[in-house]
Amino acid sequence: MGIARLRSKIFQVAAGIAAVSPLFVLLFVAVVLLKDALPAFRYQGFSFYTGLTWNMGNAYANNVVVHNGVQAAPGATFGILPFIVGTLASSLIAIVIGVPISLLSAFALVYKVPPRLAKWISPMVELLAGIPSVVYGLWGVIVLAPVIANQVGPWLAKLGSVIPFLGGSIGSGFGLLTSGIVLAVMIIPIITATSRDLLAQVPKLPIEGARALGMTSYESMRHVALPLAKRGIIGAIILGWSRALGETMAVLMVSGNASNYLPTNLYSPISTMASTIAALLDSAMNDATSLSIHALALIAVTLLVITMLTNLLARLLVQVGRRDIGTEG
Amino acid sequence: MTSDMVAVDQDLVELTPAELKELEAVLTGGRIDVVTAEATKSSVIQVKGLSAYFGHKQVLNNLNLDIKEREITALIGPSGCGKTTFLRTLNRMSHSVPGFRHEGEVSVMGQDIASVKDVESFRRKVGMLFQRPNPFPMSILDNLTLALRLFGVSKKERLEIAKAKLDEVGLYEDLKDRLHHSPFALSGGQQQRLCLARALAVEPRILLLDEPASALDPKSTRMLEDLFMRLAEHMTIVIVTHNLAQARRIAKRTAFMEAGEIVEFESTHALFTKPNDPRTRVYVEEQIG
Incomplete structure (x- = not known):
């Protein structure tokens, strides 16, 4: 009796700790990052977000400049607009390419592929989601970048006179489009697996009703199954988008590591916020004033905020979508 | 009244x-x-030697029957006897189950179901109502007009049809101010009548009912039955039911099925009062008690 009560007590305490831990981890990360990032903001102000130039200054100079009470290496200026643009643009390309493919795969796995075959294909989707990002990055370097540079790029560039951002110099194949495609390949398994499970849970009866009314399988998916699974699928897309926003290694390998200017077309080299943090960490350590490290922390805070905002925005969209159930007449 | x-x-x-x-x-x-x-009356559904299989398992064995137009035909029998599979074979819903195949001839409105190329157009003529109400996740009005919209009916016409069908199932007065609301707030009986109106909106000539009142209270059930009787004046209805009293109330003819076979197909009155086959007699007596 005593043992059982003790066990129950332990379980209750453990469950309680587990329940509140996400909040505490988030608070801890946010507080530490904010504290670390503050000097960079005091030094640079809002031009941190509008500036195009990222320069950690002369780390070997003997003199130290002081601005707003913060010490910095001479010539140091931190502007991350190119990184923000690179992050948003590459992740949006990933979403645009990845979402339709993911939803079609999920739909096919649930409704079209014979169950016996789906039993074999479905686990492969999870397998794809588990491949380390550096492997995707290497694929991007060896296979995708040359294809973009030599085949896809020249072909797309012909449309440049009609559609902005498609024309202009194609470059080496390392840049925005390649990053976006690699990210798309990485988020497709995540969105596919989640939406597949959601579609499989949609009640069969309304779909049968639609089929019995003489709707095609596409029409019943589009008008009946998808609306029933919509909230969850938007959640799955956000999950994929968050992954694309924060992806570091694969993007670092194929982005072309550009800084100090904004992408001029679809093939321009870029950097994202996450890849910049990884790429510049080593040299930032050489900054005796530590301001470069603080600046990288401020990038991390910004990334955190952007990820939270996209989450919030998507949740808002779902709310609005629920209120308007799309009536006619 | x-x-x-x-x-x-x-x-x-x-x-x-x-x-x-x-x-x-x-x-x-x-x-x-x-x-x-x-x-x-001529037969609108003719079944000759129908056998059906899910994979290797035979579920229907050599069915033969003619279903007359403009009357209600009931299918009764113990669970798993194949009556629902038979019903769903008539609009080719069974065929969407992987591994399903059929032998024999099933002619629906003069067309052999095996040779139906355009399943969608075919199903518009053979409506179906299911065991539980299955409204679509959209407004009451859209439930009625979605299929019409997809088939290219004009907006004005869609609205007229929607109102007429809601009126036909006796829902228009109750719902006319709530057409843009969700159907999920309606009672089960109202939802099922909405689904009936939805099926009627595409003007089917045959209605297949798969235990349509099994999830409803007695009052809603009676209301639906009255509707079916009225509809049978101009369309053919086939109903699968576990409720023998229901078959007695509404069906002109009744087929008793057991283990994938039709044991007896008679006028409802005859089947319930003087069944020819001892299996029918046992089932009917046990069910009525």
């Missing part, structure tokens, strides 16, 4: 002699003589 009486009076003018005789038989409390009534 009075409006029903008026409707009957008006219809009298247009009745054929055979139908008049039938009506007379009902009004005078006599039994409808199936043989004479049949003379004016």
